[in-house]
Amino acid sequence: MIEKNKKSGDTSWVLNVAQLARIELTKLEQKKFANQLGAVLSNFELLNKIDTTNTEVTSQVAGLSNVFRKDEIKNPVGEKIRDDLLSNCPQVEDGSIKVPEVFDFGGKK
Amino acid sequence: MSDLFRLSIKEASEGLMSGSFKPSELLDSVIKRVETVEPNINAFITKTLDTAREEAKKSDQRYETKRKLSGLDGVPVAIKDVFCTEGVKTTAASKILENFIPSYDATVIKRLKDAGAIIVGKVNTDEFTMGSSTENSAFGITHNPWDLSRVPGGSSGGSAAAVSADECLFALGTDTGGSIRQPSSFCSVTGLKVTYGLISRNGVISYASSFDTIGPIAKSAADVALILNVIAGNDPMDSTTVRNNLPDYSSFLNKKIKGKKIGVPKEFFGQGIDPEVNKIIENSLETLKSLGAEVEETSLPSTDLAIAMYYIIAKSEASSNLARYDGIRYGKSEIENLESKVNNLIELYFSNRTLGFGDEAKRSIMMGTHTLSSGYHDAYYKKASQIRTLVKKEYEEAFRKYYALITPVSPFPAFKIGEKIDDPLTMYLADANTVPINPAGIPAMSVPAGFTKENLPVGMQIIGPHFGEGQIIEVADAFQEATDFHKKKPNL
Numbered sequence: 001m002i003e004k005n006k007k008s009g010d011t012s013w014v015l016n017v018a019q020l021a022r023i024e025l026t027k028l029e030q031k032k033f034a035n036q037l038g039a040v041l042s043n044f045e046l047l048n049k050i051d052t053t054n055t056e057v058t059s060q061v062a063g064l065s066n067v068f069r070k071d072e073i074k075n076p077v078g079e080k081i082r083d084d085l086l087s088n089c090p091q092v093e094d095g096s097i098k099v100p101e102v103f104d105f106g107g108k109k
Numbered sequence: 110m111s112d113l114f115r116l117s118i119k120e121a122s123e124g125l126m127s128g129s130f131k132p133s134e135l136l137d138s139v140i141k142r143v144e145t146v147e148p149n150i151n152a153f154i155t156k157t158l159d160t161a162r163e164e165a166k167k168s169d170q171r172y173e174t175k176r177k178l179s180g181l182d183g184v185p186v187a188i189k190d191v192f193c194t195e196g197v198k199t200t201a202a203s204k205i206l207e208n209f210i211p212s213y214d215a216t217v218i219k220r221l222k223d224a225g226a227i228i229v230g231k232v233n234t235d236e237f238t239m240g241s242s243t244e245n246s247a248f249g250i251t252h253n254p255w256d257l258s259r260v261p262g263g264s265s266g267g268s269a270a271a272v273s274a275d276e277c278l279f280a281l282g283t284d285t286g287g288s289i290r291q292p293s294s295f296c297s298v299t300g301l302k303v304t305y306g307l308i309s310r311n312g313v314i315s316y317a318s319s320f321d322t323i324g325p326i327a328k329s330a331a332d333v334a335l336i337l338n339v340i341a342g343n344d345p346m347d348s349t350t351v352r353n354n355l356p357d358y359s360s361f362l363n364k365k366i367k368g369k370k371i372g373v374p375k376e377f378f379g380q381g382i383d384p385e386v387n388k389i390i391e392n393s394l395e396t397l398k399s400l401g402a403e404v405e406e407t408s409l410p411s412t413d414l415a416i417a418m419y420y421i422i423a424k425s426e427a428s429s430n431l432a433r434y435d436g437i438r439y440g441k442s443e444i445e446n447l448e449s450k451v452n453n454l455i456e457l458y459f460s461n462r463t464l465g466f467g468d469e470a471k472r473s474i475m476m477g478t479h480t481l482s483s484g485y486h487d488a489y490y491k492k493a494s495q496i497r498t499l500v501k502k503e504y505e506e507a508f509r510k511y512y513a514l515i516t517p518v519s520p521f522p523a524f525k526i527g528e529k530i531d532d533p534l535t536m537y538l539a540d541a542n543t544v545p546i547n548p549a550g551i552p553a554m555s556v557p558a559g560f561t562k563e564n565l566p567v568g569m570q571i572i573g574p575h576f577g578e579g580q581i582i583e584v585a586d587a588f589q590e591a592t593d594f595h596k597k598k599p600n601l
Contacts, residue, residue: 013479014475017475017478017479017482018471018475020478020482021428021432021462021474021475021478022435022455022458022459022462023459023462023463023466023471023474023475024459024460024463033471033472033475036472036532036533036534037472037475037476037479039533039534040420040476040533040534040537041476041479043416043417043534043537044417044420044421044489044493046413046414046417047414047417047418047421047492047493047496048492050414050496050499052492052495052496052499055495055496055498055499056495056498057491057494057495057497057498058494058495058497058498058501058548059319059494060319060349061305061319061501061548061549061550062305062306062349062550064306064348064349064352066348067348081212084212084213085212085438087210087212088208088209088210088212088438088439088440089437089438089439090436090437090440090442090444090445091442091444091445097437097438099437099444099454099457100444100451100452100453100454100456100457101453101454102453102454102455103453
């Protein structure tokens with residue numbers, strides 16, 4: 001599909017992935033990224049020449065199995081850690097992270 | 110005494126032990142060097158010289174009372190700016206983290222501090238380690254000490270340039286697809302990408318979690334062994350770290366490599382390789398033969414597939430890892446910018462990410478979002494994960510026969526600043542020799558192997574089997590005992 005769009009000059013697929021990734025693009029960027037990403041994605045197609053019907057997937061190479069531990073509090077100074085972590089927050093109120101409203105009720109800031 | 114900054118760790122350690130000079134004097138020499146060359150190199154994002162001076166004084170006392178903590182006690186080190194350092198800004202060379210101050214140290218940082226190493230600062234990288242030139246940094250370009258009009262390589266370009274320019278005795282970098290080895294090659298220093306899981310990633314900003322590794326960049330293989338002894342090993346905070354006991358890596362130094370079988374995969378010498386690079390690696394193989402190694406050609410047929418496979422998986426994992434940067438809990442936010450038109454939470458996400466990420470980070474996120482999205486996952490991510498199995502098996506097969514494999518690190522020496530930055534595909538293809546190693550999870554080292562007619566460094570890649578760091582150090586050290594490329598310094 002990408003190939004087809006690339007040939008027809010349609011760059012809307014880039015806008016679509018940018019929306020999913022929460023990134024805004026200018027018209028100029030949309031065109032630039034469509035060209036650059038299109039070239040890279042075309043290069044990926046050489047993998048299709050290889051038959052992998054019976055090939056396992058590899059997702060990790062550590063050869064390790066999952067590790068579990070007891071759900072215990074290991075650090076007794078939780079409040080200090082909380083304050084340290086919150087010190088990087090742009091806006092904090094009463095020890096909580098402050099964000100704008102989730103729903104927009106009419107343009108006010 | 111004034112040239113103490115030129116010393117290797119081994120040499121510095123001998124001087125400190127014998128009392129010829131103190132850690133403070135070593136640090137002063139390094140600081141003077143930083144002041145002299147930094148206007149030309151620009152390796153550092155943040156310098157921590159005041160803390161370094163205080164720590165060096167403590168180290169002075171330890172040497173006076175014969176209580177040194179390790180072979181790294183009093184040794185100045187630079188840290189790639191993706192390792193969390195308590196109380197010291199950690200940016201990943203991204204605007205989105207320009208004001209981020211971690212509340213804890215990464216495990217390896219803690220280990221270095223506990224060993225008495227002196228951190229002189231945080232050094233430049235491509236944003237979120239994505240790149241091969243360090244040009245993707247939000248904090249300026251780092252210049253190659255051997256030719257200031259050229260890139261130092263990347264993404265650990267700041268680390269490699271700082272070691273090459275003697276702005277520290279060693280540095281830490283990260284390697285996801287060549288980010289330690291390629292800049293080490295471009296700057297003529299010795300850099301090791303370790304086996305996945307040998308060194309803790311706790312507290313290190315992620316790019317592609319199944320490929321990411323931490324490693325040293327130093328002035329010799331002997332120094333790399335000393336550093337590994339301090340930073341390698343199990344960490345309860347990183348469940349992928351090795352649980353076995355590790356060897357003393359110094360025990361692999363000063364060995365004979367007579368009779369060791371070394372394979373040279375022909376796929377790394379194909380089209381696109383610079384003839385001078387080819388010649389330099391051939392000469393290096395001759396040197397190894399003269400030391401008694403048995404060198405023969407071999408084949409890794411899936412090498413040509415590695416770039417596509419690598420970039421599909423790397424960018425998929427990157428898009429997932431970078432989803433966490435939204436400026437809500439930390440990082441740059443538009444929430445306090447009264448000029449911004451943010452009305453609600455989703456607009457804040459868009460605004461923070463759009464203004465916070467640079468182009469390569471955006472490309473990575475979009476590519477990964479695409480390759481993981483519904484309807485494309487099998488065609489891209491699953492296919493790549495299957496090809497990964499083929500690549501991995503070829504290396505496993507090769508190491509049944511060979512003690513080590515040798516290739517060029519990069520098909521060409523350092524390129525000009527600006528030469529490839531507008532063409533991501535060409536930039537990606539430049540990583541052909543280093544990217545197959547990370548999906549296989551095996552270790553590989555870049556070792557200075559010579560210089561082109563233009564006096565640009567060329568690195569030889571020594572690849573070993575899983576947890577075969579000792580073998581690599583053994584071959585590299587034997588090579589460095591027989592050559593002096595690693596001792597040559599840029600004119601600065």
